[in-house]
Amino acid sequence: MKKPKKVNRYCKYCKKHQEHEVSVAKKRDRGSLKKGSLPRLENRGSGTKGFGNHGKYSRKAKSAWKMSGAKSSKKPDLRYKCKTCGKISVQGKGKRAKKVEIK
Numbered sequence: 001m002k003k004p005k006k007v008n009r010y011c012k013y014c015k016k017h018q019e020h021e022v023s024v025a026k027k028r029d030r031g032s033l034k035k036g037s038l039p040r041l042e043n044r045g046s047g048t049k050g051f052g053n054h055g056k057y058s059r060k061a062k063s064a065w066k067m068s069g070a071k072s073s074k075k076p077d078l079r080y081k082c083k084t085c086g087k088i089s090v091q092g093k094g095k096r097a098k099k100v101e102i103k
């Protein structure tokens with residue numbers, strides 16, 4: 001899928017159409033945990049003599065499941081940055097694509 005670098009789009013902060021810069025959001029690292037925080041996890045089993053997490057992490061990681069990663073296309077997470085106010089808005093509905101090119 002090819003996308004233009006600049007698009008005229010409605011900005012909900014300026015309340016009118018403005019020029020927006022298109023970019024693809026990158027995955028951000030939040031340590032080894034994907035959900036929740038470490039203090040919460042440590043708290044979870046603290047009632048039972050300080051060990052265990054009530055089965056929260058007894059299942060294998062999602063990437064180890066049989067069907068995970070079976071599809072070759074993904075919906076890209078497109079972000080639109082308003083040139084006037086600098087606010088970033090997210091696309092409403094994405095379309096599947098194997099590769100995204102912004103030019």
Ligand SMILES: [Zn+2]
Nearest residue numbers: 011014082085
């Ligand atoms: Zn704006």
